Amino acid sequence: MSVRRVMGTEVEYGISVLGQPYANPMLASSQIVNAYASVSVQARRARWDFEEEFPLRDVRGWERPRSVADPSQLTDEDLGLANVILTNGARLYVDHAHPEYSSPEVTNPLDVVRWDKAGERVMLTAAERAANQPGGLAIALYKNNTDNKGASYGAHENYLVSRATPFTDIVRHLVPFFVTRQVICGAGRVGLGQDGRQHGFQISQRADFFEVEVGLETTLKRPIINTRDEPHADPEKFRRLHVILGDANLAEVSTYLKVGTTALVLAMIEDGWITDDLSVDNPVAALRAVSHDSSLTELLTLKSGRRVTALQLQWDYHDLARKHVEDRLGADADEQTVDVLDRWESVLTRLSNDVWSCAGEIDWVAKLRLLTQYRERDGLDWSDAKLHLIDLQYADLRPEKGLYHRLLAGGRMERLVDEALVATAVSDPPEDTRAYFRGNCLARYPDQVAAASWDSVIFDLAGRDPLQRIPTLDPLRGTKAHVGALLERCRDARELVAALTESLD
């Protein structure tokens, strides 16, 4: 009934070696990760611990045999690609042919924005360092999701949800929300179809790449609801909803609303609050239809026979969520929950009345406004390369080149998180999840951490064999309140492991 829950984001960045379009992207991505690690990751480089990774386990109750899986699904195999764990609790690594930043676990939408933005700063620093190395390459990174030539790469969200909630309820109530959520958080795209060959503007970067409603894949036959069952928490109590259909956002309000509203909808589903069936006919086609209609007037047909616009369906979810919060929390609702509800209401109202007033908050509106201004000034057709360039360059991470950054510098984009807080989040973990323990172990005992993952920190203590694995299965333990004093007290990992194992005995 609030926006608070354990969550995080993982973003694959577009990567381009300037002047070398056919450069090996895995090599370039490795250079990015290694350039960052060479300065920011101390002494020993801790490995990623793959023990709790089950990419083929399906939440619907079965596991796909490895023999029939696509190689891209075997994300639990250590391919020797660059892979580091940062002191802020994040993971920076090469995923397929892209550098990826997976944020540490956080508990609220504002912290999602903060540590997601920290990821942008990490990537930018990495690219600067890669360029400054001897023989280094000029690499540009883009926070977008497609090259407009048929390839797409993801910006995923993760939400911890109750295992007690039937998965069919999640599918039924989340699909209509996901089909329409893009109107408040789409990143905007020039080009229609997977290869962008048809001319025009659409709301979402990702919509054209989704082909089924529910499924296990993330790289082919992409599903609106992904069923990977890898909770990184007690599997009896939780599942981790792995959301793959969202766009990578630069606008802070877009990220904030994307995860904040999704958290509210998940809270309603867990609580059995939604009784209406808002299911949409042919959701995959509807997802595209909504994306292709920046006038926001397209009518969707619901299974009930009702015909509604994407905005009306978003109003339904907003109204249900507001009633839910009022009913369960009343005046005790926390500030961020109220803020997400108010902002959601505000953007829905203005998207109908005065769409350009949302240009400082919603990426697709900011982008479309810029494109429209160019079209009006220069008389450009949607096929014009300049409009495609504006789309691409909006997502360039370099502050002097990126158009989002130019708009931000001109005071045209709203900020939610102070730059000083983003700067500290590059090195510091959130204090209220297990990321605090992970990040601090890496910062304090860099030579003694052999490996780590979401669910563990593994220590290599000289003279003590085998390696000591400290499980961190509960995302809400290992917080500052929980282990802050202990970490302060322990001068090395030996003392820490001794204290932790004693307390377990």
Next chain:
Amino acid sequence: MAQEQKHPQKPAETDEAEVVVDTSVAERKGALDDDVDAILDEIDEVLEANAEDFVKSFIQKGGQ
């Protein structure tokens, strides 16, 4: 049809609000035009030189 009236306050507000916004937009138009020129001039300066080549050379492998 009845269900489409579920949010009478929102569609109903649309007409009135649109009138208000249109007026204010018209009043601010002169200032806005200057502002738009300033934005586009600034962005012209940072846009990659050869749009067509630059866009063509942005080739990615698929990811998740």
